[in-house]
Amino acid sequence: MIHDVKVFKPDKNGKLVEVSTITSTDASNIHWSNFKTDINRIPLKDPNKIHPKYQHGGIELKECAEKGCTTQVSDPRRKTCSKKCSDMRVHRKQMLAKNRRKKKKTKFICKHCGKPYMSARKNSVYCIPGCHKTTLTKG
Numbered sequence: 001m002i003h004d005v006k007v008f009k010p011d012k013n014g015k016l017v018e019v020s021t022i023t024s025t026d027a028s029n030i031h032w033s034n035f036k037t038d039i040n041r042i043p044l045k046d047p048n049k050i051h052p053k054y055q056h057g058g059i060e061l062k063e064c065a066e067k068g069c070t071t072q073v074s075d076p077r078r079k080t081c082s083k084k085c086s087d088m089r090v091h092r093k094q095m096l097a098k099n100r101r102k103k104k105k106t107k108f109i110c111k112h113c114g115k116p117y118m119s120a121r122k123n124s125v126y127c128i129p130g131c132h133k134t135t136l137t138k139g
């Protein structure tokens with residue numbers, strides 16, 4: 001809370017005399033004007049507008065990283081033009097990672113317990129390390 005600010009000046013006799021008053025509204029405006037001019041603090045309200053921070057940085061706009069989308073990205077910090085494209089991109093990456101993991105696994109039959117199991121290793125022989133150990137101790 002900012003209160004009215006009274007401005008005093010000493011007169012001929014050294015006594016303080018009130019010369020003017022800055023109202024709380026004015027005081028508040030002076031206080032916040034520093035923040036208003038700080039371009040890094042300006043929120044990006046319009047997604048189509050270039051962030052002031054990058055407007056004079058000579059950074060060229062790039063196209064959205066999402067497949068099939070040619071919209072230019074207004075914020076150089078982002079790779080995609082919108083939340084929708086960003087979500088699509090993340091989703092597609094997750095699906096690709098899932099498929100890759102699935103493809104790598106091969107079905108094996110454990111040489112110890114005879115149970116079928118999936119393994120990413122090409123030369124897998126036993127379903128669990130326990131089966132391997134049991135076989136070793138038994139000779």
Ligand SMILES: [Zn+2]
Nearest residue numbers: 064069081085
């Ligand atoms: Zn896009």
Ligand SMILES: [Zn+2]
Nearest residue numbers: 110113127131
């Ligand atoms: Zn086994």
